[in-house]
Amino acid sequence: MEYRGRFAPSPTGLLHFGSLVAAVGSWLRARQAGGRWLLRMEDIDPPREVPGSAAAILAALPAFGLVADEPVLRQSERRAAYDAAFARLRAIDAVFPCWCSRSGLAAGAALHRDGRCLAPPDPRREPAWRLRAPDCDIAFDDAVQGPQRQNLREAAGDFVIRRVEGLYSYQLACVVDDAHQGITEVVRGCDLLDSTPRQIWLQRLLGLPTPRYLHLPLALDGAGRKLSKSTQAWPVDPADPLPALHRALAFLGQPPAEHLADAPALLAAAVSRFDPALIPERGGCFAG
Numbered sequence: 216m217e218y219r220g221r222f223a224p225s226p227t228g229l230l231h232f233g234s235l236v237a238a239v240g241s242w243l244r245a246r247q248a249g250g251r252w253l254l255r256m257e258d259i260d261p262p263r264e265v266p267g268s269a270a271a272i273l274a275a276l277p278a279f280g281l282v283a284d285e286p287v288l289r290q291s292e293r294r295a296a297y298d299a300a301f302a303r304l305r306a307i308d309a310v311f312p313c314w315c316s317r318s319g320l321a322a323g324a325a326l327h328r329d330g331r332c333l334a335p336p337d338p339r340r341e342p343a344w345r346l347r348a349p350d351c352d353i354a355f356d357d358a359v360q361g362p363q364r365q366n367l368r369e370a371a372g373d374f375v376i377r378r379v380e381g382l383y384s385y386q387l388a389c390v391v392d393d394a395h396q397g398i399t400e401v402v403r404g405c406d407l408l409d410s411t412p413r414q415i416w417l418q419r420l421l422g423l424p425t426p427r428y429l430h431l432p433l434a435l436d437g438a439g440r441k442l443s444k445s446t447q448a449w450p451v452d453p454a455d456p457l458p459a460l461h462r463a464l465a466f467l468g469q470p471p472a473e474h475l476a477d478a479p480a481l482l483a484a485a486v487s488r489f490d491p492a493l494i495p496e497r498g499g500c501f502a503g
């Protein structure tokens with residue numbers, strides 16, 4: 216089967232070092248396998264979106280030599296597919312309505328188990344919808360992080376897949392789109408390692424294939440926090456891509472590359488020597 220990988224940023228800010236690491240890691244893995252590398256814009260959460268950032272991210276990637284093999288898939292255009300998946304989950308009674316108020320959830324009543332909402336039904340408003348988490352271990356073998364195992368009921372409980380406003384959760388959209396794009400291996404940051412068992416359970420319920428997984432170390436700031444777009448930490452400069460690319464390759468544990476004239480040449484050289492076994496499990500401090 217042809218290798219198909221992807222990079223799936225959210226439009227919540229400019230491309231930063233942490234997302235560049237995920238983009239480069241997924242690109243190297245796909246290129247070394249002789250496969251395809253796809254892009255998906257995870258613009259499923261309008262309240263969190265930063266206007267203009269989707270276009271800025273898509274414009275920046277080619278400057279780093281990262282060019283997708285197929286047109287970009289935008290989650291904002293995939294509503295019908297998520298509706299269909301949700302309808303299927305309802306049909307098999309895998310979901311239940313949650314009437315908890317936002318303030319009730321914030322007050323610490325968030326963990327739901329055994330298909331029971333903690334609040335009484337309120338017919339005057341729309342509910343959120345949760346997926347029933349099974350009391351069983353979901354296991355998978357991560358290509359960098361090694362064997363993983365999680366009891367969904369204990370670790371996650373019944374989790375929200377459709378919010379009160381009708382927006383679908385990251386977990387549902389990601390699973391539906393990974394299958395739609397024919398992704399054979401998901402390469403992404405370690406902050407999503409914990410989401411993977413929930414996604415595997417959704418794949419099983421929806422009759423979708425489970426891809427392989429490779430979770431990259433996270434780039435942290437000086438205080439040990441994840442470099443995230445929302446904090447605007449270290450945006451990378453598309454006008455001067457080589458320094459950030461060298462740092463991303465070093466962060467992924469790859470041997471120093473010779474100094475080549477442009478980003479495509481540097482990445483092409485990195486593919487030939489790319490060794491996933493050198494990727495560290497844990498991230499380190501990235502101080503610019």
Ligand SMILES: [Zn+2]
Binds near residue numbers: 313314315331332334
């Ligand atoms: Zn509830």
